[in-house]
Amino acid sequence: MDVVGTLNAGFKRLPPWPLCVLGVLPVLWLFYRAVIGDLGVDPVKRIEHQMGLWGLWLVIAGLSITPLCRLAGLRLMKYRRAIGLLTFFYILVHLLVWLVLDVQILSEIWKDILKRPYITIGMAAFVLMIPLALTSNNWSVRKMGAAVWCKLHKLTYAVAILGSVHFVMLVKGWQVEPLIYLVVILTLLALRLDIFQRRPGQAQRSAKA
Amino acid sequence: MTGRWKNDLNWSDVTPKSVFLNRRKLIAGMGAAAIGGVAGPALAKLNAAPSAFSTDEEPNTFEQITSYNNFYEFGTSKEDPAKYAHKLTTQPWSVKVDGLVEKPGDYPLEELVDGAPLEERIYRFRCVEAWSMVVPWVGFELKHLLDKVGVQPGAKYIGFETANRPREMPGLAYRVLEWPYREGLRMDEAMHPLTIMATGLYDEPMPNQNGAPIRLIVPWKYGFKSIKSIVRITLTAEQPQASWNMAAPNEYGFYSNVNPDVSHPRWSQATERKLGGGLFAKRQPTLMFNGYQEEVADLYAGMDLKKNF
Numbered sequence: 001m002d003v004v005g006t007l008n009a010g011f012k013r014l015p016p017w018p019l020c021v022l023g024v025l026p027v028l029w030l031f032y033r034a035v036i037g038d039l040g041v042d043p044v045k046r047i048e049h050q051m052g053l054w055g056l057w058l059v060i061a062g063l064s065i066t067p068l069c070r071l072a073g074l075r076l077m078k079y080r081r082a083i084g085l086l087t088f089f090y091i092l093v094h095l096l097v098w099l100v101l102d103v104q105i106l107s108e109i110w111k112d113i114l115k116r117p118y119i120t121i122g123m124a125a126f127v128l129m130i131p132l133a134l135t136s137n138n139w140s141v142r143k144m145g146a147a148v149w150c151k152l153h154k155l156t157y158a159v160a161i162l163g164s165v166h167f168v169m170l171v172k173g174w175q176v177e178p179l180i181y182l183v184v185i186l187t188l189l190a191l192r193l194d195i196f197q198r199r200p201g202q203a204q205r206s207a208k209a
Numbered sequence: 210m211t212g213r214w215k216n217d218l219n220w221s222d223v224t225p226k227s228v229f230l231n232r233r234k235l236i237a238g239m240g241a242a243a244i245g246g247v248a249g250p251a252l253a254k255l256n257a258a259p260s261a262f263s264t265d266e267e268p269n270t271f272e273q274i275t276s277y278n279n280f281y282e283f284g285t286s287k288e289d290p291a292k293y294a295h296k297l298t299t300q301p302w303s304v305k306v307d308g309l310v311e312k313p314g315d316y317p318l319e320e321l322v323d324g325a326p327l328e329e330r331i332y333r334f335r336c337v338e339a340w341s342m343v344v345p346w347v348g349f350e351l352k353h354l355l356d357k358v359g360v361q362p363g364a365k366y367i368g369f370e371t372a373n374r375p376r377e378m379p380g381l382a383y384r385v386l387e388w389p390y391r392e393g394l395r396m397d398e399a400m401h402p403l404t405i406m407a408t409g410l411y412d413e414p415m416p417n418q419n420g421a422p423i424r425l426i427v428p429w430k431y432g433f434k435s436i437k438s439i440v441r442i443t444l445t446a447e448q449p450q451a452s453w454n455m456a457a458p459n460e461y462g463f464y465s466n467v468n469p470d471v472s473h474p475r476w477s478q479a480t481e482r483k484l485g486g487g488l489f490a491k492r493q494p495t496l497m498f499n500g501y502q503e504e505v506a507d508l509y510a511g512m513d514l515k516k517n518f
Contacts, residue, residue: 041277173385
């Protein structure tokens with residue numbers, strides 16, 4: 001039996017909801033360590049950066065699902081909603097830590113959002129995620145119709161690009177790590193282009209995504 | 210902490226030796242540095258004299274000062290220098306002094322610092338990233354060194370270079386900046402009594418991650434001006450190159466004086482977070498020239514500090 005078949009059989013038995021529960025644990029762990037003083041000299045930045053980074057990882061995980069299905073035949077589609085909602089949660093915490101613990105001053109927050117391009121871009125990515133999070137339920141899919149819903153959720157692509165550009169822009173100098181994430185995300189988006197779509201015999205096209 | 214009773218004791222007198230020795234053991238263990246380097250010379254007290262230039266603000270702990278550093282030659286994360294800086298060989302160390310000096314040459318460090326009056330200077334340290342610490346440096350005035358090597362009349366600026374040793378500094382593999390790290394000052398800034406060459410902190414020799422064995426400290430400028438692990442000092446007639454200024458001239462000016470009214474293009478400099486206060490510490494206002502306005506404002510009389518940031 002092939003590896004993909006075994007994996008797919010395993011996924012069939014594994015529901016997506018435990019992902020949501022497991023996904024919250026690292027956040028609780030991070031705050032617990034901050035409170036007991038185990039996050040080093042600057043716990044605020046540490047949480048802020050860690051949440052942003054994990055959020056970006058989740059974006060990449062979510063974007064990987066369609067190419068993995070089309071190119072490798074792995075069926076992970078049912079986990080995508082859980083991953084998307086977790087991403088929103090992580091980025092929401094990232095934003096709240098920045099607002100409440102880092103910048104602290106309301107007037108400064110507005111100035112930052114309007115005046116600093118990397119924050120404007122990050123903020124835009126977050127705003128675009130709101131309708132995605134709100135419509136990540138079956139009721140919305142039915143209400144909107146699959147076609148419209150799919151179109152709306154293409155916003156994910158914009159969110160992914162904005163999020164990774166935000167990271168590239170905020171570091172001092174040209175650092176390697178954020179550039180790697182940007183390249184990975186652009187690659188995952190490129191894999192959705194038509195030229196990569198003809199793989200005869202591969203898993204049939206699932207609902208276009 | 211202002212208005213507190215002042216005495217003439219060093220902070221090292223109140224931090225029990227056993228406490229920071231234990232920390233050292235911990236740090237050494239973390240970096241797997243047990244192979245030497247840390248143990249021997251680090252235990253010698255420098256017996257620096259107290260200074261009237263010291264602030265009476267509470268210094269950060271030895272552990273905080275030595276575990277959170279920007280020293281990109283060892284990596285861009287704040288924890289990298291504490292992890293990797295033990296690889297830096299600081300003995301022997303020599304500093305090349307050239308340019309418009311009377312007595313140029315390759316000076317062994319011992320010769321360069323010989324007879325220098327070591328003082329403890331407890332300075333505020335303000336990073337361009339809008340965090341700050343208070344650090345009890347040990348060092349001597351740069352003027353003392355310059356008097357020793359002799360400044361030629363034509364010298365208007367001073368340039369510094371950090372060691373550039375890819376074998377000992379893993380961060381050099383990445384071209385985040387143009388290496389070697391460079392910084393510079395105007396000659397009157399260099400001669401100012403607040404400007405010191407630091408060789409230690411908490412009355413002990415400088416830990417590698419903080420710029421051993423000798424670094425610059427200019428307390429009224431953003432931290433990146435205070436170049437670490439110096440191997441070259443050049444006096445010039447022209448303004449020398451400075452690494453961050455070369456990398457992003459719109460973000461990091463040659464002067465880079467701490468100034469709450471001139472924001473970095475990507476963040477405000479009006480306030481700062483003093484590290485060590487935990488998760489819920491309040492931001493505090495950033496002071497003009499990092500609180501050293503009285504001492505240094507004259508250096509910039511008549512200059513537009515928004516233009517010459």
